[in-house]
Amino acid sequence: MDARGVQDPAAVAGSDPSKAKLQLPASCDPPQPGASVKPLVWIVFGGTGHMGRSLVKSALSHGDLVTTVGRVLETSPEAMATLNSETCLGQLCDVRDGTSVARVIERTLDRFGRIDCIANCSGYGVIGACEDQDEYDLRNQFETNFMGTLHIVQASLPYFRQQNGGRYLIFSSTSGALGVPGLGPYCATKYAVEGLIEAMLYEVDSFNIKATLVEPGLVRRDEPDSKTNPLPTWGHFLIKPASEAYSHATSPALHAKRMVQWLGDRQPTSAVKCAELVWQLGHCSYPPLRLLLGSYAIESIRDRLRSVTEELEDWKHLNYPVPPDAPGGEKGDKVEREESRGDREDRDQGGEKGEGEEREERDEMDEREVDRGRERENDDMMEGITPDPKEAGNT
8 A cells, every 4th residue: 555645536536636535445334524433542562663653643634532652762751741632641661671561551541541553653662783783772672672663562452351352553664574685684674574473463463452563665754853862763773883894885775874864854655644544454354464555665675575475486395306207306206207218228129129130131131142043043043945936936
C-alpha cells in the first residue's frame, strides 16, 4: 500500500478528490467514512516521536481515548502533563525497564478502565558501520527496540487474555525485512522484533488477540525535531562519525547517512497519512500480519523477496533427492550403466561377428574357386568328346 497515493480515486472512498482519504482494503473490514465507530482506548509508546505524535493526534481526532507515552530522557514530566485532558493521559516511560512499562499499563487502567489497542512507536538506531558501533550502541538498540517490545507484550498480555481480546500495532521498519548498509545492528533488532511478534501471534490467536507489524519506509516528520538537542540526530537515529576505513565518500557503510542527508525532510511518505491508516488498522476486524507503508517499502521489500526466491530456486537441487528416473538418479544411473554395458557387449559381439563373417567369406571364395577349377577341367574333357556342330553337319 502506497501512502502517497492519496489523490488516486481508485484507491480511496468517494469521488471528490478534495475529500478523498486513504482506506485499508475492504477485506480488512475497516471503519467506513462517516460511520459511527466505537471509541477505543489506546496506549501509544513513543508518543512523542514523529510517528507517535501523528498517531496520537489521529486517534484523538476520531474520538478515541489515548495514553501517550514519552521517553524519560527526552521529555519532561511537565511537558507530558500539558497533554492531559479528559481523553488523553500523558505518561513517561523507559521501555528498557519492565517495571516502568507495567506502571503505564496500570495507570491507563486506573484512568480509562480498559485497554483496547497498544501501539509501540518507540525505537532507537545508530547510523554507522557495524564495526564502528561499540557495545553500548549495540545494547542500547537491542534494549530499546527488542526488549522494549517484549516488556510491553509481557506486561499487557495477561490483561488481554483475561479480557479475551486486544490488539498490538508494533512499528517495525523496512529494515526488519532487508539489510541496509549503515544500519546493521538496527536491522538486527527489527528482524528480532518481527520474529517475536509473528511467533507470539500464533500463541495468542485463541485468546482473540491480534497483532500487526507496521513497516513504514522513508517517512517524513510531521513536525521539526528539537533544535536544542546537541546530538547529531535524524528522527530517532544517532548519526555516528565513521572511522577512517569507512569514511570515504562512496563507502557502502555510509549509505544510510547519505540517504537521510539527501532526502532530509523530503521523505516521500507522510507520517500523518500513515497514522490515519494505522488508526483504521486499530478499528478493522481482520488486520494483516504486516502493513507496508510507502512505495519505498513496497519496492525494496519486493526486490529482496524476489532475490531470496531466486536463490532458493538456484540452490534447491542440493537439498532434494534427484528423481530416480532422472539423469543422476538411482534408476537413471542403472539405465545408463546397462546401456553402457550393452554398448560394450554389442561392440565385442560385433567384433567377433566381423571376424567370423570374414572367415566365411574367405571359405566361400575358396569354394567358388574350386568349383570354377572343376568346371574348367570338365570343359577341357568335353572339348575332345563333343563334336563341333559344323563338323557334325559335314559328317
